[in-house]
Amino acid sequence: xxxxxxxxxxxxxxxxxxxxxxxxxxxxxxxxxxxxxxxxxxxxxxxxxxxxxxxxxxxxxxxxxxxxxxxxxxxxxxxxxxxxxxxxxxxxxxxxxxxxxxxxxxxxxxxxxxxxxxxxxxxxxxxxxxxxxxxxxxxxxxxxxxxxxxxxxxxxxxxxxxxxxxxxxxxxxxxxxxxxxxxxxxxxxxxxxxxxxxxxxxxxxxxxxxxxxxxxxxxxxxx
Numbered sequence: 001x002x003x004x005x006x007x008x009x010x011x012x013x014x015x016x017x018x019x020x021x022x023x024x025x026x027x028x029x030x031x032x033x034x035x036x037x038x039x040x041x042x043x044x045x046x047x048x049x050x051x052x053x054x055x056x057x058x059x060x061x062x063x064x065x066x067x068x069x070x071x072x073x074x075x076x077x078x079x080x081x082x083x084x085x086x087x088x089x090x091x092x093x094x095x096x097x098x099x100x101x102x103x104x105x106x107x108x109x110x111x112x113x114x115x116x117x118x119x120x121x122x123x124x125x126x127x128x129x130x131x132x133x134x135x136x137x138x139x140x141x142x143x144x145x146x147x148x149x150x151x152x153x154x155x156x157x158x159x160x161x162x163x164x165x166x167x168x169x170x171x172x173x174x175x176x177x178x179x180x181x182x183x184x185x186x187x188x189x190x191x192x193x194x195x196x197x198x199x200x201x202x203x204x205x206x207x208x209x210x211x212x213x214x215x216x217x218x219x220x221x222x223x
Contacts (some may be wrong), residue, residue: 013045013182014198027221046077046111112183
């Protein structure tokens with residue numbers, strides 16, 4: 001990937017927009033409009049939506065229209081991993097993980113659920129449950145999928161213990177210069193690991209230009 005001098009990259013994670021929440025949609029759209037004027041590339045690092053199944057496009061038309069841009073990358077999160085079914089949306093959805101060249105660094109970009117340790121319940125769900133849910137997404141009516149999605153959201157706090165972490169040596173183990181992700185809902189800024197705070201909880205995001213990466217903060221959509 002070719003990088004440009006004076007290129008500004010914007011990152012956001014864990015927005016968790018719920019159907020019918022105008023406050024959360026408006027907060028994200030206001031942020032995205034700001035970034036469209038100031039940044040060259042926008043990375044949405046998963047869990048943009050609190051949950052997702054094929055057919056929800058009709059409930060989030062304003063969001064889908066806003067991120068339908070070649071400069072926006074939307075990564076699947078553990079809450080909205082079904083958005084990876086590209087045929088269901090018009091937007092640019094990479095795989096779970098992508099290595100991107102940022103100012104000469106090989107940067108692994110993802111939501112973060114694939115990098116955690118001490119998260120055995122989720123690993124089982126990721127390896128076995130997600131393929132089943134993906135199959136059901138193709139077959140079930142929307143109301144049934146909505147009920148399943150709500151159940152999964154309610155149970156996720158029990159599946160993921162608070163001790164879950166992403167090791168500081170993840171970049172070395174993955175053979176990259178740096179890792180940028182979300183998922184933990186808490187900010188970490190280390191030389192080779194950056195974990196974004198939750199936009200939902202803190203109104204925070206990351207900007208990275210020729211001077212390096214820095215956390216930024218505005219109004220939280222949950223306030």
